[in-house]
Amino acid sequence: MTQPSEPIPLSPEARSAALPLHDQDPSERADAARNRVKLLEAAAALIQERGAEHLTMDAVAAAACVGKGTVFRRFGDRAGLLLAVLDRTEREFQDAFMFGPPPLGPGADPIARLDAFGIASLRHLLDNMNLYLESDRQAASRYAAPPRNVRARHLSLLLGQAGVDGDLELLAQTLLGTLDATFVHHMLTGRGSTAQQLEAGWSDVVARITHRC
Amino acid sequence: MTQPSEPIPLSPEARSAALPLHDQDPSERADAARNRVKLLEAAAALIQERGAEHLTMDAVAAAACVGKGTVFRRFGDRAGLLLAVLDRTEREFQDAFMFGPPPLGPGADPIARLDAFGIASLRHLLDNMNLYLESDRQAASRYAAPPRNVRARHLSLLLGQAGVDGDLELLAQTLLGTLDATFVHHMLTGRGSTAQQLEAGWSDVVARITHRC
DNA sequence: ACTTGAACCGGACTACGGTCCGCTCAGATT
DNA sequence: AATCTGAGCGGACCGTAGTCCGGTTCAAGT
Incomplete structure (x- = not known):
């Protein structure tokens, strides 16, 4: 564990670097980014109306009008999707x-x-x-x-x-x-x-x- | 939480009552008991040779020459089976x-x-x-x-x-x-x-x- | 504009946990 | 011994997570 000790008040750039949750990767293709947004919105909507415990990957894919493979490509697995929603x-x-x-x-x-x-x-x-x-x-x-x-x-x-x-x-x-x-x-x-x-x-x-x- | 405080040295009968892991239920039918043993042995063997993380319920059922439903009837679910093995x-x-x-x-x-x-x-x-x-x-x-x-x-x-x-x-x-x-x-x-x-x-x-x- | 190839996409497919339901048979009763 | 009944059984079936691969589309280079 040889991490630099973290100064408390941080510049905006350093701040976002310190947050390890997925930032939108600039090297991501435009269509891929579009699909990510569609998927996140679909997932959030489904969770809102049916509860997170009933969220299925198929349903998210269908609601976003996207193939199932795309969901997994974007978020890896169900945990990743939930994390992204959070x-x-x-x-x-x-x-x-x-x-x-x-x-x-x-x-x-x-x-x-x-x-x-x-x-x-x-x-x-x-x-x-x-x-x-x-x-x-x-x-x-x-x-x-x-x-x-x-x-x-x-x-x-x-x-x-x-x-x-x-x-x-x-x-x-x-x-x-x-x-x-x-x-x-x-x-x-x-x-x-x-x-x-x-x-x-x-x-x-x-x-x-x-x-x- | 109104449980009687538990005296430390216990008679053998009280001891086994204090252990909440499944004892063999005397009201269990003989064939059922036979199958439980077969299943536990099969599960243990499979875990031994392939590792617990690769244990599937189908494999256990097959190895014990028993229907899949029987495994679930006996142990409820995968967690229950693993618990029973432990x-x-x-x-x-x-x-x-x-x-x-x-x-x-x-x-x-x-x-x-x-x-x-x-x-x-x-x-x-x-x-x-x-x-x-x-x-x-x-x-x-x-x-x-x-x-x-x-x-x-x-x-x-x-x-x-x-x-x-x-x-x-x-x-x-x-x-x-x-x-x-x-x-x-x-x-x-x-x-x-x-x-x-x-x-x-x-x-x-x-x-x-x-x-x- | 055209080519190109890498990233992306879709949806059929697989694997696995768990359920269901009609049949069987153990074992209690008479 | 014959009967009865419900616990036990099997395996077809379902839902869902995750994989795979042939076709498609973006965007960088010319």
């Missing part, structure tokens, strides 16, 4: 915690930022629960997915700033476990937890991990 | 941490037991990695699966005995995140962690969660 929302959230106003964004005490991150993350998750659930369920390894990676790096950074030592990535992943879509869903439905309890739980875990006795 | 190993491990000798079993200091649990769990996981990975990947919700539940209850118990307060189930699940098959696999392969680092990480997380400053 992209806009995801970017907004990433912007908020990386560049937005404190306490979520830079400027506040790292522990306050950690706290705020959990709360914001849980709310963001609840707003898009089905999509994140589905994306999790589908992904080969949720740990390799861009959203999780960005969050993990962010948490590692904050933990470092908070003076925590140890395996920061492992601690970050441990924290992230508390915000995992499937886990949150399990706690809310399987067990009868409330969102408030999860938020309180997050703060508690953060306090313990950061060792603030 | 059953024996899983029981041994559960026995070890619930009833075996200290520091893993009862008798030792709860924090020492937590430490030992992580180490033993990681080793047990590494010994059966593919099977657990596959079982995770398949399961509708890994949080609802019996193995995870047993572990979660166990950890809650130990946390309580260690005098930790707060949402014990949430803390237990947070700890379990560190031992999740997919996560461990990701840390070992995706990132270049070693088993030693994961064991050290576990101890560190336990120390932080149990608030031992």
Whole structure:
């Protein structure tokens, strides 16, 4: 892990480079780009009206008036498509915690930022629960997915700033476990937890991990 | 959650009742029981020779000379079959941490037991990695699966005995995140962690969660 | 404008998980 | 022993993710 430490306030160009979600590739052919847009719109519409859990690749292809192969060529697999649909929302959230106003964004005490991150993350998750659930369920390894990676790096950074030592990535992943879509869903439905309890739980875990006795 | 608190040394009958993995149901018809055995043997053999990730339900049915419907009737779905294959190993491990000798079993200091649990769990996981990975990947919700539940209850118990307060189930699940098959696999392969680092990480997380400053 | 070849496209095809339903037979009852 | 009934069984069937390949179209170079 020899990545340059990431300066907090970033120029616009560096900002978009820091967001690893698919930017429109300029070398992409015009027809391909057109189809990507058609597909994303079709997928979003279908999700809106039938729910993410009922989204099929055939339906997306048909709704976009495009062959099935094209869907897979553009997005790789179902997880990729779902991720692409989440992209806009995801970017907004990433912007908020990386560049937005404190306490979520830079400027506040790292522990306050950690706290705020959990709360914001849980709310963001609840707003898009089905999509994140589905994306999790589908992904080969949720740990390799861009959203999780960005969050993990962010948490590692904050933990470092908070003076925590140890395996920061492992601690970050441990924290992230508390915000995992499937886990949150399990706690809310399987067990009868409330969102408030999860938020309180997050703060508690953060306090313990950061060792603030 | 109004379950009777679980006394630690248990009579043999109570012990097997405490293990929620499928015991042979006495009301099961003889032919059904025969088929279950045939299927489990076939599945185990196929996994042995081709790997769990290549196990298909059709292949199991064919190898056991049984209709496909029978496989699903017996085990519900692929996750159930994999879980059943893991059953024996899983029981041994559960026995070890619930009833075996200290520091893993009862008798030792709860924090020492937590430490030992992580180490033993990681080793047990590494010994059966593919099977657990596959079982995770398949399961509708890994949080609802019996193995995870047993572990979660166990950890809650130990946390309580260690005098930790707060949402014990949430803390237990947070700890379990560190031992999740997919996560461990990701840390070992995706990132270049070693088993030693994961064991050290576990101890560190336990120390932080149990608030031992 | 024309050529060219690489990127793209479509939809038939495969593989696999899971369901369904009519038939069979184990084992309880008399 | 004869009867009965519902658990058990098999395998055809379905839906969906993902692959493949022959034909098509874009756009760069001339």
